[in-house]
Amino acid sequence: MRTEVATIGDDEARLLVHRAGGTPVYAYSREALRAAVRRVRAASVRDAHIYYSLKANPHPGVVNFLSTLVDGFDVCSTTELETALDTGTPPESVLFTGPAKSRAEAAAGLAAGVAVTVESPSQARLFADVAAELGVTGRAVVRLNTPYPPRAAGGPVSPNQFGVSAADYDEVAAVLRGSPVELAGLQVFWGSQYFDADVILAARKAAWERAAELAARRGGPFGFLSLGGGIAMPWRDGEPDVDWAGLGAAGLAPVRDRPAEVVACEYGRSVVGPAGSLITTVLDVKVIDGRRYVLVDAGMNHVMIASRLVAGSGRGEPSVRAVGAGGAVGRAHVTGPLCSQLDVLAEDVPLPEVVVGDLLVFSGVGAYGPSFSPAGFLSRDPVREVVH
Ligand SMILES: Cc1ncc(COP(=O)(O)O)c(C=O)c1O
Incomplete structure (x- = not known):
């Protein structure tokens, strides 16, 4: 399998320009979106829910069309939240991500009833506070910090500011336990723009194992686990393609001992790029x-x-x-x-x-x-x- 990039014929290009009223114009192909979702689904853990990350392209027409193809959305602002909800996608299938949410964003996510990611003890306290103030319950998905893997063998891992450090996890869990916000799941997003199936599969496996360990410690599976995404968008001439075959073969493996009821993969660029x-x-x-x-x-x-x-x-x-x-x-x-x-x-x-x-x-x-x-x-x- 190859990453098929949408092409536009000469006549079609001219007509699209007229339709749009001029240039420059971005044209997003529904057919290519459909093919891309099929491709990433086949390259994911079997039965994984596919989440589309609006940060890669929040155009309402694109998001609307994708709502018929994917299982949920990852949003990163109140505007993206509204775009996702406007498609009719239920709030249970929307994840409000982002490393540092303001009080207003925390309130928006909780009021809308979507799951919210929590990335530190103080953010956990913010969500606990805001939920109590609003008189609502909430669902928190704790993002676990993970250094991003090297792009080439032997390269350095990339430290980053995202998520809760291993040392802070227990504190976050304790804050949520005493609050109206339930610890509903985990997110392990470990990077973007990887072509190599071995790197992607190793990162997924590591995420799965960390989730399994935390699920065992708490005495049962989480409701939700995002294993990240990471699949690249090959868009420069001569760039290597994603190892779709390697990912597809792994995706066929039976899935046992799930650390969460719903396992999700979240993708942006690999869905809309092509x-x-x-x-x-x-x-x-x-x-x-x-x-x-x-x-x-x-x-x-x-x-x-x-x-x-x-x-x-x-x-x-x-x-x-x-x-x-x-x-x-x-x-x-x-x-x-x-x-x-x-x-x-x-x-x-x-x-x-x-x-x-x-x-x-x-x-x-x-x-x-x-x-x-x-x-x-x-x-x-x-x-x-x-x-x-
Ligand atoms: C938490 C999270 N989810 C999803 C994405 C989308 O990644 P990509 O476009 O590489 O698939 C990103 C990208 O930064 C992200 O930070």
Whole structure:
């Protein structure tokens, strides 16, 4: 199996631009979303509930469509919470995550009846306090701190600020025990953008074992356990693909001795990344010292993940093609319209001859797009988004 990235034909690209009223426009493919959910489900622990993390793409049309395919949502703000609930998904299937919630966010989560993650003793006290004040009961999912595994064998693990340290777990459990908020489950989110099945499977196994140990200590399974997600979004040309076969084979294994009634995997980028294309219009073409620059109307204010700010230089380039262009293929640097040297979307990529007004389509950019980009920079118009 391969990660199939949605492609848009020339005519379809032109029509989508008309439909959206112009460029730049993100187009999210329902068919590709459906295929992606199928793919991650087959790559997860058998019978796992699949949660979609809105942080990767909170577009209401995308979330609405995904509500028909996934089992729940991971949200990280009150706005994401409302988007998830607006799909008609029951609150029991929504997990309000985030390392440090404000009092207002704690109240919103508890009032909505969703499960809330708790990441420290003081956050546990906050939830206990707010639930008592509101006169409600609540469900807490304790996130366990875990260093993120190395991307390459022998590399360093990555320490991080997320979750409850092993030393603090008992205190968190004690605070919740004396409160209206039940300790309903655990979350072990251990990182993102991993291709290697061995790394992913080892992280899942470690999470499972920690949960089993804590379940044994408390004398019974938890209601819920999130084993994290971690599956990568291959979106740069030449990048290795996810080892779907390795993950799929493991997913077929029978599951015994569950430490929780519901075991979930939470995914963002691997669901929406392959489904999204960004259609842009060429605004200018010029050659400087032998380098061809193609300037388009989307910039890092719309697609920061492709810019030098995030991707750096020489780390592989996003897949980009020209609509209807037939000229000889040469090399080009595709840059945005912003006055920043970082506003480079694809460096030294093969591209046919294009002229002002031509359309360029970036593929596989459906995750961490508009909501992850500095939209306010230069006070330019927001990017359009359509689901097709
Ligand atoms: C707690 C949590 N869940 C889910 C995700 C989504 O991860 P990804 O988009 O890599 O699948 C993240 C990403 O940061 C996260 O922190």
